[in-house]
Amino acid sequence: MRVGLVAQRDNDRALALANTLTRRLDAVGASVVVDPTTGEAATDGGDWDGAVPSSVDVDEMAACDLVVSVGGDGTFLYAARGAGSTPIMGVNLGEVGFLNSLAPEEAVETVVAEAEHIQKTGSARTRAMPRLRAGGDGWALPPALNEVVVQGDHRGSGGGGHFRVSVDGATYSEGHADGVLVATPTGSTAYNLSEGGPLVHPDVAGLVVTGMADDDGMPPLVVDADSDVVVELTDAEAGVAVSDGRVREERATPLRVTLSRAGEPVRLAGPPLDFFTALDKLA
Structure with a gap:
């Protein structure tokens, strides 16, 4: 079981959440890789608790079982391009977050639960988003x-x-x-x-x-x-x-x-987005 993590650039909150996710996923037997920007921030920041995961180019995350984006919609789009058909979950640290359905406070438990589900069943629970x-x-x-x-x-x-x-x-x-x-x-x-x-x-x-x-x-x-x-x-x-x-x-x-x-949609994992609640944030 391999999980790819992509944290928003220059966002300490995103990096801290990626750190917590790494520890919790490791505890349930899932290996973690990060994109080079996240890996460099974890190495240079000094606040990463534990070993920094290996870095892989985001395009290589299509080989993972699950990809997790932590940040705003821009971070999600970047991660989704590399994920290909691999299920992706988005943690919303932005103001609107139409692509990110997970609130930070529920992200860790939800991601870990999905990783355990994949380990048990061999597949994630997803819905398709057209490209x-x-x-x-x-x-x-x-x-x-x-x-x-x-x-x-x-x-x-x-x-x-x-x-x-x-x-x-x-x-x-x-x-x-x-x-x-x-x-x-x-x-x-x-x-x-x-x-x-x-x-x-x-x-x-x-x-x-x-x-x-x-x-x-x-x-x-x-x-x-x-x-x-x-x-x-x-x-x-x-x-x-x-x-x-x-x-x-x-x-x-x-x-x-x-x-x-496009023939291949994005496979979005995690809870469904509340579209009309997200619209309220546009005001």
């Missing part, structure tokens, strides 16, 4: 849990470009915009919301298409989860596709990006 794939001619982005943005080389005055958005082969919108954002229901509460897109309950099967500062006022659109969305960009010096705000692919124009639901 979004995006790519073009000869390239592809890592699957996104929240959103993929397609935009010109910069936003604002003199930026953007001419965008054409098609859904399953039919044109939905065409005109000048800063960019186009395609989100999962999970990601509807993130960048999508700040761009005027709709909130979508995580149990709804769909994709959200939202224009970014588009001149013609394209209404946000929710399409079937199995739809293929194509975003074409012209009249710009270059185009950029960004997965979950972290991984960027810069391309010459004309740029054509195809977006659809």
